[in-house]
Amino acid sequence: MISTTETIAAISTAMTNSGIGIVRISGDEAVSIIKKIFRPFKEKDIEEAGTFTVHYGSIVDGETVLDEVLVLIMRAPHTYTREDTVEIDCHGGIFVIRKILELVLRSGARPAEPGEFTKRAFLNGRIDLSQAEAVIDLINAENDYALKSAVTQLKGSVSARIRDLRSTLLEKIAYIEAALDDPEHIEMEGFGEELLPVVEDSRRQIEELIETADNGRIMKEGIKTVIVGKPNVGKSSLLNALLGFNRAIVTDIAGTTRDTLEESISLGDISLNIIDTAGIRDTEDVIEKIGVDKAREVAMDADLIVFLLDSSKPLDEDDRQIMEMIKGRKAIVLINKTDLPRQADTEGLLEGLGCPVIETSITENVGIDEFVKAVKEMFYNGEIDFNNQVFITNARQKAALYSASESLKRTADSIENELSEDFYTIDMMDAYESLGQVIGEAIEDDLADEIFSKFCMGK
């Protein structure tokens, strides 16, 4: 028997040393637990407190004061989980927050499992399954675009696109099925020719959605960026300038290989994950030290290559090799040091690369805004209205879309191989079901388990 009456608790903010953190408690016992460990500065009975009230006081473990906190009391049913919910706003850093959580757990709550708050919200009818899924992305959203995408999905723009596709398919399936069941009344002569473009168009639309999945990844994880160029061309100045743009490094992420490091820089709307090789701060001499080959290897994996040229020196073989490498890739060329006399003759060399070329003087802060604008334009065409754009940001949805696309491919093959119509619907029905899985309109045995296991701790 499911018991959602057990009271659960977790730290529901990121475990960083930001100093501020929230411990959330949800369940029937939430308020009585806080009563045991909270001493309000103003004499009052916290158990009598109304919903949506904030109380100032301290958390005490016996006689020991752990932290000065704000306590928010929210009464069922108007809470995220639809259960009584208490949030403790603490200020004492990770160590203290953990202490407070331990105290809460000792006082009658049990630790929440990953995603359990949202699971309860779902179980208690607060949100539906597809919304629950979008919440994952909301939680994980690292920048404004990702956030907007998750919100759009909550509103159902993905659903609307998919529903359209499904209804088109269903209509065609229905026609074939009707003709099979009533062969004497419904003619199917030449139907394959009529169907093929519809199948192909649907498939194209699905492929488009899959592409947005890649954009979705970029939005969530940031644009994998590598800066290339000869020594002393201004790479670290660019890095510093970009850091200054936002005045903070958001996170340091250890890379998958030991000798690389990603620095995530938020440019407001989007993030750049600048892939740095170990020791980039010791020597700028990437090309010399690890050679063009290594740069190529790093660049292969990148979403964006930023190529810096020194306009004050003549172009040499290294520059030409790098130009060769970035051909056909998403790249931006910065002709730096325009404050110095021009020596580099780029005439006729850069046009063929098909990427933006910006003249900069990084040290003089010239051209940085243009560079940021170019990045945004490159990845979002600069004009995307995120309220209308449909993005697929979730791996499960992406897999379902792939399988829908595959099914439609097989349908097209069946048509081209002149199999009879009853074979078309086998794969079309599969595509229909896969699309249903994207929006939660078809059953997958462990759909719920999968979703909920993806939630991070807390909401």
Next chain:
Amino acid sequence: MAVLKEEYDIVVVGAGHAGCEAALASARLGMKTIMFTVSVDSIALMPCNPNIGGSSKGHLVKELDALGGEMGKNIDKTFIQSRMLNTSKGPAVHSLRAQADKQDYSREMRKTLENTENLTIRQAEVSEIITENGEVKGVKTFSGAEYAARAVVLATGTYLKARCIYGEVCNYTGPNGLQAANHLSESLESNGIPLRRFKTGTPARVDGRSIDYSKMFEQKGDDPIVPFSFSTDPKDIQKEQVSCWLTYTTPETHRIIRENIDRSPLFSGSIKGTGPRYCPSIEDKVVKFPDKEKHQIFIEPEGNYTNEMYLSGMSSSLPEDVQYEMYKTLPGLENVRIVRNAYAIEYDCVNANQIKANLEFKHISGLFSAGQLNGSSGYEEAAAQGLMAGINAARKLQGKESIILDRSQAYIGVLIDDLITKENTEPYRMMTSRAEYRLLLRQDNADLRLSEIGHEVGLIDDERYEYVKYKKKKIAETVERLKNVLIGANQATQTVLAQWGSSSLKTGSNLAELISRPELDYEKLKSLDPEWEDLPQDIIEQINIEIKYEGYIARQEKQVENFKRVEGRLLSEDIDYKSIKGLRLEAGQKLDMFKPRSIGQASRISGVTPADIAVLLIYLSGNK
């Protein structure tokens, strides 16, 4: 007052297509059985269309035959024309349909019933079911006689409080003017079985001498004829066949219908029952599809004993005079004489959500229900349920587990699952699109799929089962062998390929790969196969299908695995759905009402959403 009292194991109420199969299965399984009918002369009556089979219904008959039912054998004895439909399509949707000689069909079935041990036929109207503490104890007839029984199968068809309507005329009779059963409804309702009204209709029968066939298109039967029953030797049934005829409605027909539509009881509101969308009356077709200039009408013989012809596609409840007027507008029917009017019929039936997958009522032990009473339509759908109800009633009394076919095993499984799981608001007709795994559920392999079950039940004899086992083995061995017969791209090969218009081989291949080419098959490649065997046709057919559609079949088999996984997650009957937190109120009520056997079945209940299923899954996993 002294009343007649008798004792039986099983009582079957009704002698239509469901009742006959139920009674035969029960008696053949050793149960002392009595079958009631309001008229012994109407046993296995075909009051509507004069044919058996057709798209997906043909599948049902083949499956029923593989399980040991009678319908397939009976139509093989009594057909007057036979056609395999959809032959230009894949093997999954090939469907056999035979025109029956209606009286022969009825008579042959009666003969079989009368010669079955343990089976008593009795003409009487059953007016009451007797129950005690949620268990059925027998039935009472209108005359007051009591028949004790340990199980009762209800197969009342369209007879419960039946009402036949055309125009302003309304007769309180069953089909064909037969006596309706007016008393049982009350007894069912007082036993906590709510009833509802469904409606169906039938077209007119006309005098064949008044038809000008020269204005119509002739439709002949197949040559050679394929039998329905796996036990019928095709050689024994090749015979002269009669023709059906095709004509069309005209703009004039449509005008007459539109002008008189207010006189149709369907539109005036005098018929309240829900009719089937897939079998609309001609006035329905004209009103709902105003753009269609003409509708096909097939003229089908009712039998060799009569010149009556059935106007397929023209069922109607318009008044007699309008019927006459409209029929006369069809090419070939200008001078038509009606023998019997078209009419609509309204009747009581149960909502099958009260019934378990073994066709037993959830709240009355030993009471089974089959056929149109369960909200289905069609002879074949009825017969399939009758057979399963008969088998399961007998097995219950023998203390054996019910036979429940799932959606991946048989159309019969799909039929029953749909009936008991879906919110059916109109009479339910089988369709191939309802079967998710139809490439596996072909009419040609019904024996391979189901004979083992039929044999285990005791309705398929050893000899027939031995053949099926041999057949299965032979198919598997031969397919495997053909994959290993290597074929070189030599002159001998190219000559054979050229002979059948198949492109020449560039590199070596194997026989199976060649057979998978649309233009080739097992027999055509005889000369390339050193170990070629002259196998029976039914085995060769399976070999060809398995090789040609291997990829598709493999994919459906994979889907079935997934299906079985969800289907295998069983739900206990004692779950209190209303108490599960997170289930929407509607879902809780639905699940409580249907008491699904598994997560799979729960997911198919109308009104239960994926989110509800997710809640159920979380519930099952014990709130981890």
